[in-house]
Amino acid sequence: MDRNEPAPVPALMAPPVPHDGAHAEQARTIVQQLRVVYRTIQEHSRWVQKRYGLSAAQLWAVWEIYSRSGLRVSELSQVLSIHPSTASNLLDKLEKKQLVRRERSGNDQRVVRLYVTERGSELVSRTARPAQGALTDALHRLPPATLAELQRALGHLVVAMASDDGGAALEPMDGD
Numbered sequence: 001m002d003r004n005e006p007a008p009v010p011a012l013m014a015p016p017v018p019h020d021g022a023h024a025e026q027a028r029t030i031v032q033q034l035r036v037v038y039r040t041i042q043e044h045s046r047w048v049q050k051r052y053g054l055s056a057a058q059l060w061a062v063w064e065i066y067s068r069s070g071l072r073v074s075e076l077s078q079v080l081s082i083h084p085s086t087a088s089n090l091l092d093k094l095e096k097k098q099l100v101r102r103e104r105s106g107n108d109q110r111v112v113r114l115y116v117t118e119r120g121s122e123l124v125s126r127t128a129r130p131a132q133g134a135l136t137d138a139l140h141r142l143p144p145a146t147l148a149e150l151q152r153a154l155g156h157l158v159v160a161m162a163s164d165d166g167g168a169a170l171e172p173m174d175g176d
Helices: 021-052 056-067 071-081 084-096 116-126 135-140 144-162 168-169
Strands: 100-104 112-116
Touching: 021 056, 021 135, 056 071, 056 084, 056 100, 056 112, 056 116, 071 084, 071 112, 084 100, 112 116
Parallel strands: none
Antiparallel strands: 100 112
C-alpha cells in the first residue's frame, strides 16, 4: 500500500447501511439485549470478586479442579473454553493465592495434574457452585433448538463485524 493512500476502513468503522424502520428497531433491540447480557456478566464478576477475592473465571477454575482432582491443564482449558496459555496464566494467579497446586508425576514429567490445596478446599466449601459462570449456565438452560439458532445467528453477527480477533473467543469475559 502506498504511504499516501488511506488505510482501508474496517467493517466496524464503515458508514451504516440505511435500513427501514422495522430493521433499525430490531437492531436497536438487539444492541440493548447484548448490553443486558454484558452487564449481567460484569455484575456477576464484580459480585464474585467482592465476595471471594477472585475473578469469576478463577472461581470456576477452582471448582472444576476440585470436582475433577488431577485434571490436566489442557482439560481445564477445554472445560473453561479458554486457550491453554490463558489457563496457565489463570493457574499462576491461583497458585499465588495458594488455592491450587500443579504436580508432575509418573514417567512423563510433561504431564501436569491440578489439585486444590487445603485453602482451595476451604474456599469451595464456603462458595456457591459457580455453575460454569453466569453466561454458560444460562446457555445450558436454553432448549437445544434455541441454542442452535443462537449459535447460528451469533456466527453471522461475528462475520458481519469482520473481527480479526479470533483469540477473543478463548479469553474469559471478566478479563482474567
